[in-house]
Amino acid sequence: MKKISLFLIILFFSQTKAQYIIHSQLQPVPNIGTAFASYKTNNGETIGLASSFILNQTSEITAINIFGFQQSQTLTSLCNGLILYVYNDNSGVPAGHPIQQTGTPVIAVNISNSTQGYSIVNTSDNNYTVTVDIAALPGQAILQGNTKYWLFFVPKLNIDALSIYSPQKFNWWGAAAGTPEYMRISNLTGAAAYPTWTAYPYHGAAFSIQGLTLGTDEVADAYTDIKVYPNPTSDFVNIISKEKITNVSLFDSSSKRIPVTINSNVVDMSALPSGSYILKLETTQKSVIRKIIRK
Known part of the structure; x- marks a missing residue:
């Protein structure tokens, strides 16, 4: 089946x-x-x-x-x-x-x-x-x-x-x-x-x-303000943002929050199993999301 x-x-x-x-x-x-x-x-x-x-x-x-x-x-x-x-x-x-x-x-x-x-x-x-x-x-x-x-x-x-x-x-x-x-x-x-x-x-x-x-700010961000690469990734995700990232959260496909840190705008996903994840990025003005695929 x-x-x-x-x-x-x-x-x-x-x-x-x-x-x-x-x-x-x-x-x-x-x-x-x-x-x-x-x-x-x-x-x-x-x-x-x-x-x-x-x-x-x-x-x-x-x-x-x-x-x-x-x-x-x-x-x-x-x-x-x-x-x-x-x-x-x-x-x-x-x-x-x-x-x-x-x-x-x-x-x-x-x-x-x-x-x-x-x-x-x-x-x-x-x-x-x-x-x-x-x-x-x-x-x-x-x-x-x-x-x-x-x-x-x-x-x-x-x-x-x-x-x-x-x-x-x-x-x-x-x-x-x-x-x-x-x-x-x-x-x-x-x-x-x-x-x-x-x-x-x-x-x-x-x-x-x-x-x-999506809110208005988030729609704009989806195309311009915040870049996340490479995606898919096998280890690290780099973030380019016009605003300072104040907090980062990562969730797996079952909505479970995964402990993660950001260092110099780099998120380490090398220890995670392959799959789809949701990355939430917060700045002083707003929050946005990105779907990340871990190869």
């Missing part, structure tokens, strides 16, 4: 930052409601959708949960990777084509193995939750508040050809409520052909987003 660990980093740093479900649109009742075939096969045939969403606050994204079902209940054994893209909006459609590989996603996950980066949980009967570990990506995945984005997702299934009637296909649940925009796309022929984004009058797909909401 292919079940991959996912880091769910729960940190409560300050009043301007907290990690939790920052966006959610779910199906009304399991096994009831609209669902959409969404998957890619071994021969490259793909059918999928993009669901629009708007976050209330600018946030660093740490995980995205996809809710769906599969009649044959073999998703964990058939899945050998996935594609997840988040696109900007371009006049009411996604600013990119995931099949033709045009446009640049603001978040891009394209995994062709089953060893890292996501987990598949059979929640009940033929229902599944696929969780994609955005925090494991290099750098920070920051989405702006009050801005429309589009989420595209397909699992890569070990199936030779695509059939929208196959019990092995993955079906992405439709949402009971949410941003009412949803678009189809495929590289198929016939009735299921959607060579360009095709709008449908539904309430989007069922998913949730986990993340860290």
Whole structure:
């Protein structure tokens, strides 16, 4: 069974930052409601959708949960990777084509193995939750508040050809409520052909987003004021800051605080096991966070 660990980093740093479900649109009742075939096969045939969403606050994204079902209940054994893209909006459609590989996603996950980066949980009967570990990506995945984005997702299934009637296909649940925009796309022929984004009058797909909401100062710092390198690292992390660092805290993936000191703006991580960590840096004016990967 292919079940991959996912880091769910729960940190409560300050009043301007907290990690939790920052966006959610779910199906009304399991096994009831609209669902959409969404998957890619071994021969490259793909059918999928993009669901629009708007976050209330600018946030660093740490995980995205996809809710769906599969009649044959073999998703964990058939899945050998996935594609997840988040696109900007371009006049009411996604600013990119995931099949033709045009446009640049603001978040891009394209995994062709089953060893890292996501987990598949059979929640009940033929229902599944696929969780994609955005925090494991290099750098920070920051989405702006009050801005429309589009989420595209397909699992890569070990199936030779695509059939929208196959019990092995993955079906992405439709949402009971949410941003009412949803678009189809495929590289198929016939009735299921959607060579360009095709709008449908539904309430989007069922998913949730986990993340860290960021204050205004922290968003600016994420791009300019504080630099942390190298990242990933095998031993030391160097910090460049325009302001004096007054305190440093390090947390592992279970939110446990790890004793650490800073000496001449260098943090020693050489004795720590490989994995993802959250580094909190405090100055006299503000606090910021950085995701650090220890190789």
